[in-house]
Amino acid sequence: MLRFLHCADAHLDTPYTVADLDAADLKRAELRAAFSSMLLYIRQNDIRLVLIAGDLFSHAFIKKETISFLWREMEQTPSCHFVITPGNHDFYTDDCVYAQSSLPSNVHVFTSEKVRSVYFEDIGAEVWGFAHVAPQMPGYRPLAGVRPVEKKPGVFRIFCGHADIRGTSEDTPQITKEQLARFGFDYAALGHIHNTEGVRRVGKTYFGYSGCLIGRDFSETGFKGAICGILRTDENGANNVSVRRLRVARRHYEVLTVDLTALRLAQTLTEADVIAHILRTAEDAHITLDRDTALSLTLTGEIPADLFFEETQLLASLPDIASLTLIDRTVPWQAEALSEDPTLRGAYYNELRDALFSEDETLRQTAAIALRVGLQELKNR
Numbered sequence: 001m002l003r004f005l006h007c008a009d010a011h012l013d014t015p016y017t018v019a020d021l022d023a024a025d026l027k028r029a030e031l032r033a034a035f036s037s038m039l040l041y042i043r044q045n046d047i048r049l050v051l052i053a054g055d056l057f058s059h060a061f062i063k064k065e066t067i068s069f070l071w072r073e074m075e076q077t078p079s080c081h082f083v084i085t086p087g088n089h090d091f092y093t094d095d096c097v098y099a100q101s102s103l104p105s106n107v108h109v110f111t112s113e114k115v116r117s118v119y120f121e122d123i124g125a126e127v128w129g130f131a132h133v134a135p136q137m138p139g140y141r142p143l144a145g146v147r148p149v150e151k152k153p154g155v156f157r158i159f160c161g162h163a164d165i166r167g168t169s170e171d172t173p174q175i176t177k178e179q180l181a182r183f184g185f186d187y188a189a190l191g192h193i194h195n196t197e198g199v200r201r202v203g204k205t206y207f208g209y210s211g212c213l214i215g216r217d218f219s220e221t222g223f224k225g226a227i228c229g230i231l232r233t234d235e236n237g238a239n240n241v242s243v244r245r246l247r248v249a250r251r252h253y254e255v256l257t258v259d260l261t262a263l264r265l266a267q268t269l270t271e272a273d274v275i276a277h278i279l280r281t282a283e284d285a286h287i288t289l290d291r292d293t294a295l296s297l298t299l300t301g302e303i304p305a306d307l308f309f310e311e312t313q314l315l316a317s318l319p320d321i322a323s324l325t326l327i328d329r330t331v332p333w334q335a336e337a338l339s340e341d342p343t344l345r346g347a348y349y350n351e352l353r354d355a356l357f358s359e360d361e362t363l364r365q366t367a368a369i370a371l372r373v374g375l376q377e378l379k380n381r
């Protein structure tokens with residue numbers, strides 16, 4: 001039995017493009033903390049093999065202290081082998097961080113773009129992998145034309161690599177499910193795709209992307225982390241794998257779009273109705289709203305012209321979440337009646353009317369917001 005952990009795309013020291021430098025520092029600290037949590041889990045759960053399938057960091061941004069932190073964490077976990085297959089952001093060259101570091105003895109970095117294997121006798125596992133040697137390797141197929149050697153009984157055969165199996169990322173080395181099955185891998189640990197679809201199976205091979213360690217922005221939603229697995233050999237000598245997800249960070253990003261049109265039948269639409277509808281939609285979409293959620297909320301649909309949402313106000317009305325980014329794409333409905341309104345409201349509406357029905361979506365949305373803010377103002381007088 002072998003307990004292993006598979007992770008990828010940690011992207012330590014990501015240069016966050018947030019205007020607030022303290023916020024960027026905080027997010028970088030969160031990344032590092034996630035890595036530390038993972039290592040703590042590894043030490044406490046008898047994990048003997050860690051597969052790091054690339055993009056552990058980016059050469060362009062990694063800090064010296066983060067590099068020493070990495071090797072120190074691994075060195076302090078001596079019962080475990082760490083295997084690293086460099087990706088497009090931490091690609092291997094003669095003067096890269098990996099080549100320049102004195103690696104702890106339990107760390108193995110793949111250095112060639114050719115598929116090679118390393119055998120760990122103490123855990124009965126052979127790990128096959130390759131390295132990115134450039135940020136882009138278009139058309140490269142690391143497993144094509146490589147003849148699999150015969151499998152040794154009682155040895156787990158594992159693949160680790162930063163590669164594209166979906167045929168959607170042209171500059172990334174391509175592998176196929178059929179190649180993995182042909183090689184007889186028991187498990188294939190893949191990296192590069194940040195939003196994982198979980199572990200799947202082809203023939204006797206289990207394969208999957210672990211996804212990134214922690215979400216960094218709204219393009220990386222949901223709970224992120226690593227994959228924990230157990231490899232076993234049954235009484236017939238066949239190997240099998242069981243896996244589960246491991247979450248190592250609190251923060252998670254969520255994106256939710258809520259169409260409010262359905263609410264228009266309500267006689268008087270209040271903010272409470274809108275909040276209830278948002279919560280219902282989140283639940284239907286299986287999105288967790290808790291105090292660690294950074295939520296991007298897009299409101300769409302037609303709503304009364306004088307109903308107006310403000311980010312801070314909405315955040316206060318929602319259950320306790322970490323932050324809210326509101327994108328208001330709603331448009332006023334039944335506003336046309338305002339054109340006949342003899343008061344200032346009508347005059348204001350007619351002023352905005354062309355923009356409200358413009359072909360230009362941005363202009364239309366801006367006008368909708370202007371109408372709503374204006375009507376709100378006039379109501380308060």
Ligand SMILES: [Mn+2]
Nearest residue numbers: 055087088192
């Ligand atoms: Mn990548």
